[in-house]
Amino acid sequence: MATDLASRTEDVMLTRFWGGKDRGTCVQVTPTKFKHVSLTRKQAAKLAQDLMLFAAGMETEEREV
Numbered sequence: 076m077a078t079d080l081a082s083r084t085e086d087v088m089l090t091r092f093w094g095g096k097d098r099g100t101c102v103q104v105t106p107t108k109f110k111h112v113s114l115t116r117k118q119a120a121k122l123a124q125d126l127m128l129f130a131a132g133m134e135t136e137e138r139e140v
Contacts (some may be wrong), residue, residue, distance in 0.1 A: 077103075079137035080129065083121040087112070091134065102129045 080089040086107045094101035104122075106112050114122060128134045 080125070081135040081137050082125055084114070084118050084125065087118075087122060089125055089129070089134075091129070102126065102134075 077090050077092040080091055080102070082089045086109075088105040088107055090103040090105065092101055092103060093099075104112065125134070
């Protein structure tokens with residue numbers, strides 16, 4: 076089961092999913108408007124925070140509005 080995670084980076088979605096026994100829990104980074112990711116330093120810093128929270132097992136699930 077995949078779960079959308081909160082992202083501090085505009086136009087970037089983060090999705091947590093099970094990658095199987097060998098890979099374990101994974102995160103997918105999906106740009107919502109483009110086929111590539113191009114970030115400013117500020118956006119990169121925010122995305123890095125999200126990824127570090129994921130790595131530490133402290134990510135925040137996205138809330139439905």
